[in-house]
Amino acid sequence: MMDKEFMEILRTHNLHKSFGKLHVLKGVNLSVEKGQILSVIGPSGSGKSTLLRLLNHLETADRGSIFIGGEAIAREDENGNSVYLPAKEVLKICSRLGMVFQNFNLFPHKSVIENLMEAPIMVKGLPKEEVEQKCMQLLKKVGLTEKFDVYPGQLSGGQQQRVAIARALAMDPEIMLFDEPTSALDPELIGEVLETIKTLAAENTTMIIVTHEMTFAREISDRVLFMDDGQILVDGEPDEIFKDPDHQRIRTFLQKILEKR
Amino acid sequence: MDFQYLFDITKYIAFGAGVTVLVFIVTLVFSVPFGIFCALGKLSRFRILHGLLGIYTWVFRGTPLLLQLFFTYYGLPMITNGAVKFSPLMAAFVTFIINYAAYFTEIFRAGIQSIGKGQYEAAKALGMRPRLTMQRIILPQAVKLILPPMGNEAINLIKDTALCSVITVTEMLRNANRVMSRDFNVGALVIAACLYLLLTFVVIQVFRKLEKHFAYYQIK
Numbered sequence: 001m002m003d004k005e006f007m008e009i010l011r012t013h014n015l016h017k018s019f020g021k022l023h024v025l026k027g028v029n030l031s032v033e034k035g036q037i038l039s040v041i042g043p044s045g046s047g048k049s050t051l052l053r054l055l056n057h058l059e060t061a062d063r064g065s066i067f068i069g070g071e072a073i074a075r076e077d078e079n080g081n082s083v084y085l086p087a088k089e090v091l092k093i094c095s096r097l098g099m100v101f102q103n104f105n106l107f108p109h110k111s112v113i114e115n116l117m118e119a120p121i122m123v124k125g126l127p128k129e130e131v132e133q134k135c136m137q138l139l140k141k142v143g144l145t146e147k148f149d150v151y152p153g154q155l156s157g158g159q160q161q162r163v164a165i166a167r168a169l170a171m172d173p174e175i176m177l178f179d180e181p182t183s184a185l186d187p188e189l190i191g192e193v194l195e196t197i198k199t200l201a202a203e204n205t206t207m208i209i210v211t212h213e214m215t216f217a218r219e220i221s222d223r224v225l226f227m228d229d230g231q232i233l234v235d236g237e238p239d240e241i242f243k244d245p246d247h248q249r250i251r252t253f254l255q256k257i258l259e260k261r
Numbered sequence: 262m263d264f265q266y267l268f269d270i271t272k273y274i275a276f277g278a279g280v281t282v283l284v285f286i287v288t289l290v291f292s293v294p295f296g297i298f299c300a301l302g303k304l305s306r307f308r309i310l311h312g313l314l315g316i317y318t319w320v321f322r323g324t325p326l327l328l329q330l331f332f333t334y335y336g337l338p339m340i341t342n343g344a345v346k347f348s349p350l351m352a353a354f355v356t357f358i359i360n361y362a363a364y365f366t367e368i369f370r371a372g373i374q375s376i377g378k379g380q381y382e383a384a385k386a387l388g389m390r391p392r393l394t395m396q397r398i399i400l401p402q403a404v405k406l407i408l409p410p411m412g413n414e415a416i417n418l419i420k421d422t423a424l425c426s427v428i429t430v431t432e433m434l435r436n437a438n439r440v441m442s443r444d445f446n447v448g449a450l451v452i453a454a455c456l457y458l459l460l461t462f463v464v465i466q467v468f469r470k471l472e473k474h475f476a477y478y479q480i481k
Contacts, residue, residue, distance in 0.1 A: 058382050088390070095388030105383035108478045109401050119387035122397060153479040164383075171387055 007033040008070075009206055010055065010175060014080065015064035017050055024050045026230035027064070032175070035204045039217035039238075042227035043253055048210040051227070052179050055208070056097045057090050068093050069174060095123065098173030102180040104160040106152040112139065112163050113148040116170045124171070131170075138166040142196050158189030162196050169200075176200065178209040214257055218242045226250050270440045271452050277436035278456045280350070284422045284432065285460075288357040289415070295358065296365025301395070303370045314366065321363035327424050329356050334428040353425040357418070364414055372407035373399060376480070405475040412468035419460050433457070 010032040017025040025047045032038055040048045053059045055066060057073060061082040066074045073090045074082040084090055107115050116135035120126045139145045142162040152160055161181055168176060178197065182190040194216050200207065201220050211217050217224060218238045226234040226241055228249050234241055245251050299317070302310045321329065334352040337345045347355060376399050384394040426435035437453035440446060 056386055058385065091385070091388055091390065094386075097386075099383075099386035101379060101383065101386075103379055105379035107380065107383070107398055107402075108480050109405070118397065119389060122393055123388040151478045167387070 009034045009068070010208075011067040012051075012055070013065045013076070015051070015054060015066070016062045017047075017054060017059060018062055024230055025054070025061075028230075028232055030225075030232070032206065032208065034174075035206055036222050037201055037206070037220055038208045038223045038225065039221040040208065040210045040225045040227060041212070041214065041217055041241075041253075042225075042233075046227040047230040048227050049179050052099075052177050052208065052210055056094045056099055056177060057084075058099075060084060068096055095171060096174045098168030098171060098176045100161070100164050100168055100176065100178045100181050102183050104152070104157070104164045104184070106160055106164055106167070108152050111149050111151055112144065112155075115152065115163060116167045119167075120170050135166070135170055138169050139163075141169075141199065142166045143192075156189060157185045158192045161185065161193045165193075165196055165200075175206045175208065178207065178211070180210050180212065182211070182213060212257070214242065214254065226253075228253075267448075270444075270446075270449055273440060274433055274436045274449060274452050275456060277431055277433035277453075278460070280425075280430060280432040281419070281422045281460065284350075284353055284357060284425060284430075285415075285418055287354050288361050288418060291354075291358045292362035292365055295362040296369050297400075299362060299366035300369035300373060303366065304373060318363045318366050321360050322367070326356070326360050326421055327427065329360055330424055330428050332356075349425070349428050349430045352428055353422075353430050357421070361414065361418060365411075368407050368410045368414070369403065372403035375406055376402050402480055405478075405480065408468060408472050408475065412465065412472075415464045415468065416461050419457065419464060423457075 008031055010030070012028055012030045015025050015028040015030075016023070024045075028047070028051055030051075040051065042048055050059060054061050055068075061074055063076070063080050063082055064074070065072055065076045065082065071093050072085070073093050074084045077083050085093070107118065110118060113132070113135055116138060117128070117131050120131045120135075121128060136145065136148065139148055142165055144159060144162055144166070147155065147159065147163075152163065155163065165176075165181075181197065182193050185193065190213070194213065197207070197209070197216075198220060209217070209221070221238050224234075224236065224238050224241045225232050226245075226247070226249075233249060234245070234247055241250060242254070245254065299314050303314050305311075330353065333347060333356045334349065337347070380398055380402070381394060384398045389397070422432055423434040425432050426438065429435075433453050433456060437449040440449035
């Protein structure tokens with residue numbers, strides 16, 4: 001058994017983030033181990049997405065530190081304020097994280113396979129043939145081999161999101177971040193995306209998933225975080241949270257979600 | 262109608278059309294890249310650069326092109342005591358490039374700004390640096406968006422070249438005018454009008470082709 005220190009792949013300490021007067025994150029401490037599947041749930045505005053976006057530097061933290069694979073992209077100074085590494089180094093460290101967005105954000109002027117190949121070739125400088133072969137395999141994994149040369153605009157939302165997952169995987173990330181990957185999808189398309197994510201789970205990919213799909217979260221996760229008002233209220237196994245939550249906030253939240261259905 | 266005469270004046274006016282096309286091409290070749298750089302400058306974080314470029318586009322879009330031509334050709338030699346003195350054609354090049362680059366700056370800026378934040382974020386999440394993101398993701402998409410306004414500007418440019426005649430550049434309108442005042446013949450203007458129509462027709466077709474070429478994808 002490897003010791004815990006070695007297994008830890010991501011850690012944050014006392015993360016704070018404000019947008020103007022709005023204090024969105026109020027001291028988040030998080031530690032993720034290699035191979036873990038973590039779901040983040042909670043009411044809208046609770047800071048789930050912001051937390052994810054801080055991890056790969058789409059937003060900058062005001063206070064606190066962020067470690068990815070033992071390397072700090074942000075450290076705390078003596079007052080606890082975040083001090084970031086130079087942008088280039090942060091970018092390099094953060095490329096160990098893959099991100100899947102709510103709105104897919106595929107490159108519309110590039111075909112499906114070009115979307116996948118862009119970063120491995122232009123960022124990592126890998127040879128084209130090698131990248132192409134690998135990307136075709138990734139398309140096979142998400143079940144879209146035959147769509148390799150079409151443009152994103154011709155795909156359904158579910159297909160676009162599966163391409164976006166493959167695109168993130170093409171960079172060989174150590175952790176996959178999913179920011180509400182099914183929230184922009186029509187109900188009948190949600191299943192195919194969740195299935196794809198489950199395939200990755202079966203391969204022990206480390207994942208952090210912000211989601212409103214409770215059944216899915218319960219089924220797939222090793223750990224569930226319940227966030228409320230910028231803090232992690234509960235951090236535990238899925239059953240702890242879903243079966244018989246002792247927290248009133250969680251009960252109210254889950255009830256509301258169920259009523260919506 | 263004397264066909265030999267008609268042929269001669271058409272040839273004479275068409276010779277002027279050559280100068281018109283020359284001003285058109287030189288202006289585009291230099292003002293487009295200049296406009297791209299200014300647009301990127303306007304979108305950068307440097308406050309002073311913003312301010313300077315803001316004044317630049319304001320002045321050159323906000324005053325008549327005719328006035329600017331006068332200023333470059335007649336005004337500059339006067340205020341520099343002859344140290345800066347352009348030939349008529351050179352003065353036309355300089356003025357048109359600076360004037361049109363001001364318009365292009367604003368068109369390109371607007372085009373780049375209409376590409377959504379999500380594209381930058383996706384590129385960043387894939388480890389792409391800002392410069393690479395601009396080159397590979399943002400600018401190629403902005404090109405599609407700016408084609409229609411660029412087509413308009415290109416048509417305007419064809420017609421604006423006629424202004425060069427006032428600083429004695431022997432372009433199409435000037436030649437037509439000469440024929441008209443020499444022979445009291447309005448036909449010269451009709452011939453010039455037809456040649457302008459021909460040139461703008463070509464420009465329209467080129468831009469139609471370009472827009473078709475970029476129709477293979479949509480930007481949300």
